[in-house]
Amino acid sequence: LSADKLAKDTVANIKDTDKKLNAWITVLDDAKPAEKLDFSKSKLAGIPIAIKDNIITNGVKTTAASHILYNYMPMYDATVISKLKKAGVTFVGKTNMDEFAMGSSTEHSYFGATHNPWNLDKVPGGSSGGSAAAVAGGQVVAALGSDTGGSIRQPAAFNGIFGIKPTYGRVSRWGLIAFGSSLDQIGVMTKRVKDSAEVLNVIAGADEHDSTVSTREVPDFTKFIGQDVKGLRVAVPKEYMEAVDGKMREVIQKQIDALKDAGAIINEVSLPHTKYVVPDYYIIASSEASSNLQRYDGIRYGYRAKDTKNLLDVYVKSRSEGFGAEVKRRIMLGSFALSAGSYDRFFRQAAKVRTLICDDFDKIFAENDVIVGPTTTEPAFGIGEEVSDPIKMYNNDILTISANLAGIPAASVPAGLVDGMPVGLQIMAKRFDEGNVFKTADFIERSN
Ligand code: GLN
Numbered sequence: 001l002s003a004d005k006l007a008k009d010t011v012a013n014i015k016d017t018d019k020k021l022n023a024w025i026t027v028l029d030d031a032k033p034a035e036k037l038d039f040s041k042s043k044l045a046g047i048p049i050a051i052k053d054n055i056i057t058n059g060v061k062t063t064a065a066s067h068i069l070y071n072y073m074p075m076y077d078a079t080v081i082s083k084l085k086k087a088g089v090t091f092v093g094k095t096n097m098d099e100f101a102m103g104s105s106t107e108h109s110y111f112g113a114t115h116n117p118w119n120l121d122k123v124p125g126g127s128s129g130g131s132a133a134a135v136a137g138g139q140v141v142a143a144l145g146s147d148t149g150g151s152i153r154q155p156a157a158f159n160g161i162f163g164i165k166p167t168y169g170r171v172s173r174w175g176l177i178a179f180g181s182s183l184d185q186i187g188v189m190t191k192r193v194k195d196s197a198e199v200l201n202v203i204a205g206a207d208e209h210d211s212t213v214s215t216r217e218v219p220d221f222t223k224f225i226g227q228d229v230k231g232l233r234v235a236v237p238k239e240y241m242e243a244v245d246g247k248m249r250e251v252i253q254k255q256i257d258a259l260k261d262a263g264a265i266i267n268e269v270s271l272p273h274t275k276y277v278v279p280d281y282y283i284i285a286s287s288e289a290s291s292n293l294q295r296y297d298g299i300r301y302g303y304r305a306k307d308t309k310n311l312l313d314v315y316v317k318s319r320s321e322g323f324g325a326e327v328k329r330r331i332m333l334g335s336f337a338l339s340a341g342s343y344d345r346f347f348r349q350a351a352k353v354r355t356l357i358c359d360d361f362d363k364i365f366a367e368n369d370v371i372v373g374p375t376t377t378e379p380a381f382g383i384g385e386e387v388s389d390p391i392k393m394y395n396n397d398i399l400t401i402s403a404n405l406a407g408i409p410a411a412s413v414p415a416g417l418v419d420g421m422p423v424g425l426q427i428m429a430k431r432f433d434e435g436n437v438f439k440t441a442d443f444i445e446r447s448n
Contacts (some may be wrong), residue, residue, distance in 0.1 A: 003033035003046030007090045007384040014092065016281065020120060023052045023133040025111050026061050027093040034088040043198050045088035050134045050143035050166040053094040054101055056175035057081055060091070061243045064177045065100045065109040068322030069302040078175020079210065080144060080186055082204040087202045095143060096130030099324045100293065101151055101179045103127050104396050107387045108326045115383065118421055122380040125155030131189050142190045142199050148180045149281050150375075150400025152187045153412035157375035157424025160414045162220040162441060163189040164196050167431045168407035169214040171200075172207035178292040180285035180359065183404040193413065193442045197221035200434065216432065224438040230263030232440065233368040239274040239425075240373030240399055248367060248423060251416040259372070259440070262315045269364050269371070271402065273357045278394055280357065281401040283337045283350040289327075290334030296322065354405050361406045365430040370440050374399060375412040375424035389408045399426060409434045413441040414448065 006081035011031050018024050037045040051057060054064040056078040063069045077085070084091075098108040106129025114129045117137035124133040128145030132155035135143050142330040143151040156163025167185040176186055186203065188196040201222065206215040236256060241249055260266050261376040298304040298318025305317030323331070360384035364371060377396060386393050403410035408431055412424035425444055429436040 003037055003090065005048060006196065007031045007033055007048060007092065008405065010092055010140065014330045017137055017139060021115050021117060021133050021137050021154070022112055023096055023114050023130040023137065023139065024129070025094050025096050027061055028060065028091060031090055031092045033090045034085065035075060037088045042087040044084070044202060046090055048140050049199075050092065050095045050131055050140045051081070051082065052143070052145050053130050054097060054146055054177040055080060055144060056177065057091070060094065062094065063110070063179070064100050065097045065111055066265070066323065067110045067303055068296045070110060072302045073407055076175065079172035079207045081175065083203050092140065095128070095134055098127035098129070099327050100177065100289070101127040101146055101148055102289070102326050102330055104154055104393050105387060106130060107383065108324055110324065113383055116380050117161065121382055122421065123158070123383050125158035125380060127151040128189065129155045132156055132161060132163070135159070135161050135189050135191060142188060142195055144186060145189050146184060146186050147404065148183045148285060149404050150397050152189060153375050153424065153426060154397070156189055156412040157422065158380040159164070160422030161191050162193050162196055162411065162413050162445070163187065164200065164411035164434070164437065165403065165409065166200060166204065166434055167329070167409045168404070169212050170204050170409070170432065170434065172213045174207055174209035180288040181292060182288060183285060185404070188295070188355050190365045193438060193445050194222060194225045197225060197438050206245055206331045214432065219435060221434060221438055223276050224435045225234050225442045227405055227439050227442070228262065229259055229440065229443045232259070232264040232370065233267065234259055234264045234440075235248065235267050235269040235364050235368035235371045237269050237271045237274070237371060237373055238274070239271050243377050243398060244374045245298040247418045248374055248378065251423055252425060255415050255444055259443065262443065262447070266347065267368060269368070271364070273353065273360050274402065276353050277357060277402050277405065278398050280350050280353045280396065281405060282333065283346050284354065284393055284405070286330040286334035287337045287347050288334070290331045290338065293327070293331055298322070312380055326390070357402055358360065358406045361408060369429065369436050371428040373426055375426040376400070379418045379421035379423050403428050404415060407431055409437050411441050413444045415444070416448070
């Protein structure tokens, strides 16, 4: 099989299967492998990869699934894209998502909802739902996603694939369309754990364009594959196990038992601030979003309203017509939390609570290597079922958002089925310890 043929077949298969899934916003008809492929140097040479549509790609439309960027054609590549280009990957297009990555179902997209390949009536999760469906549906072997509060791990869980959000600062955010800058992180979604390690090897590491990326050395993540878990100290937060119902708990417990049987040490622990993480996250993420989204003014990028009377009218109409309902809700929430009268009561308070949440994790990691538990409270829900109830949708994120608030690496690995739909085991470790996350996930993959 030549890389050329692989690119062509991949595009043809996407065109065919995507009529049902709607996992893509842009498919590159003329997708071609890089000019010079060096198979001896790069494991990713000639491999087709999907890119979430909030990652900037030179000369390829990048929309963040928003009307306000529906025609935005970037003139540069995100750092992760430049790195993947150097490794010789084949770009086949851009995947669907919730607008500006705000959502948990990929229903908030200007380009329509994505469907879950396991059951087309169910959501694929979000916001990286297009990337997850593309991998689970067999369209590509790997996809990039972004995770601000669970947007890689929750769709990975809902689609029965692996997804990892690395440590905040492990991967450059340069060229990632900003949502919550203190929480956002680019990561990888694949069927096999090892494939994610290969991709993370390429995209991780220092970048002069992003001052928040760590300059510490990036280990070869594939060396954590195939290890045994004997002596691994595994913490299980009781709040996470209590958040799920009996069927779900049974599937998760089975994985914990497998770790125990293999010689891991299981410790029940507590994350006492779990009950505050949803409001805490939604104040912080929305505040940062309201600031980051100021730049969409109808002048510099994308959509501009017609029939406007003056400059203010351009701003107001372009933003009113360009942003979807969920994005507007976040901008209003964030602007309110940051306003003079509420800053102390909301934003400052939320920042303090965030510190308490970080302390909870530090205490656990002083005595444990990883934390495991369910990724989500339930398997994929139906399309249309929760989209009109934002509070319900937000509460779904209770198990994933803490890792973003604390900046720690976290992944979801397939754990089994509940009512015929996949669910995930979440694995977290201390900052820059993706190694133990890979080691644990790979063990779970092998034991299933
Ligand atoms: N579901 C969360 C939200 O709506 C997380 C999204 C994300 O991680 N990008 O904000």
